[in-house]
Amino acid sequence: MSVKNAILGLLHYKDMHGYSIKEHIEKHFGNMWTVNYGQIYPGLRSLEEEGFIAMVELAPSEDGGPHKKLYSITEAGRAAFQEWIESSPERQMFLRDPFLMRFIFFGFSDRESALRIIDEQIAFYREQMERRQKNVPRWEGYGVYVRLMAEMGLNLNKTYLDWLVNARDEIARCGEEELEWRRGAVIS
Amino acid sequence: MSVKNAILGLLHYKDMHGYSIKEHIEKHFGNMWTVNYGQIYPGLRSLEEEGFIAMVELAPSEDGGPHKKLYSITEAGRAAFQEWIESSPERQMFLRDPFLMRFIFFGFSDRESALRIIDEQIAFYREQMERRQKNVPRWEGYGVYVRLMAEMGLNLNKTYLDWLVNARDEIARCGEEELEWRRGAVIS
DNA sequence: TCTACCATGTAATCTGTTACATGATTGC
DNA sequence: GCAATCATGTAACAGATTACATGGTAGA
DSSP, X not given: OHHHHHHHHHHHHOOBOHHHHHHHHHHXXXXXXXXXXXXXXXXXXXXXXXXXXEEEEEOOOTTOOOOOEEEEEOHHHHHHHHHHHHSOOSSOOEEEOHHHHHHTTGGGSOHHHHHXXXXXXXHHHHHHHHHHHHHGGGGTTSHHHHHHHHHHHHHHHHHHHHXXXXXXXXXXXXXXXXXXXXXXXXOO | OHHHHHHHHHHHHSOBOHHHHHHHHHHSGGGOOOOOHHHHHHHHHHHHHTTSEEEEEEOOOTTOOOOOEEEEEOHHHHHHHHHHHHSOOSSOOEEEOHHHHHHTTGXXXXXXXXXXXXXXXXXXXXXXXXXXXXXXXXXTTSHHXXXXXXXXXXXXXXXXXXXXXXXXXXXXXXOHXXXXXXXXXXXX
8 A cells, every 4th residue: 555655754754643644645745646534544553553653652632532643653664665665666657537538528528518628627727737836946945856746746737738728729629520429430 | 437437438439348348448548547347347237227228239159158248328328428528527637656656755765776766667658658659540530539638648648758757867967965855854 | 702724533435456267269 | 279369257355535523722
């Protein structure tokens, strides 16, 4: 599970608790991933059982239940992480995009619906691009790899957006007959 | 489930059976997705139960078990598909890349391991890029949307590859101290 | 006081992957 | 005869999402 490896990685920087681990995975590192507590907390638990992390502090609330568990990586954890990071990645990139999944079938819808949805998508990615660009200075202090990762996020965002704008243009311009799907022609 | 919607989409072109649906999702449409039979066959079953598709032919093997089930989309299926395709996409792009997940933590590994893994990745994406480029002529007959989708696959591939090559270069060139992670500096 | 955010967790559900089992057909 | 590919399916597992339940702290 790569969420578990990401936790081990983050704990190299400093001791953390679940909430801030989620935050770091989501807000830093190029804003490329989302994680849920449903992955974080069970992940922490299982890492603790394996002896890869250990709770170092538990700030207790008055009259109260356990609160704010601070975790630290153990030597065994560092060793496991080293083994993981030096091995070759198991699988290739996994991209799932509900918009693209629709896009490919827009030939079975009308041009107006298609353009409407593409415009929504353009607006969304434009906003995201601006957010990313505003964040650029934040990556300055963060070492080479983190900075490169953030650049990657920006590059992908740009590629996607440029493609969207160009696609919108072509679809708006091209003749009705080109947009049609032709029974014989389309499927081999 | 978008695999089910993809099945409904493909059945607009012509009647198909499970095996060729998988093939079309994987080999056509820009080579962007993978699917397994564990999604296809249960998907077909549930679409049939919902009345969105119907079996039209069952080529029987001699002395035998059912073989080659041909499915067709029903009117109810077309209606459900139309509703789906005209609605706005539910979620944004989901990218999970085991390589990128490692990359961000390469500061905790040595430069040699990092460069080795990056080189492997470059080799892989170069090959994939060549495969995609060879496939370009195949998309000619396939209508505007399918062609644009294939172009998108190529664009993303190119962006990724260019970034990898540039990243490799920067990492190879930069000083040891820049590669280091600094406890205070890195995590806010 | 109320809102926003910090903080931890679980259960149900959905989605995706791997491995297995089975057998027919096609081309070398 | 053998290998590759066509074809259908299931079971176990892994991974991700949603919704819920709970309560603390800081600031307007």
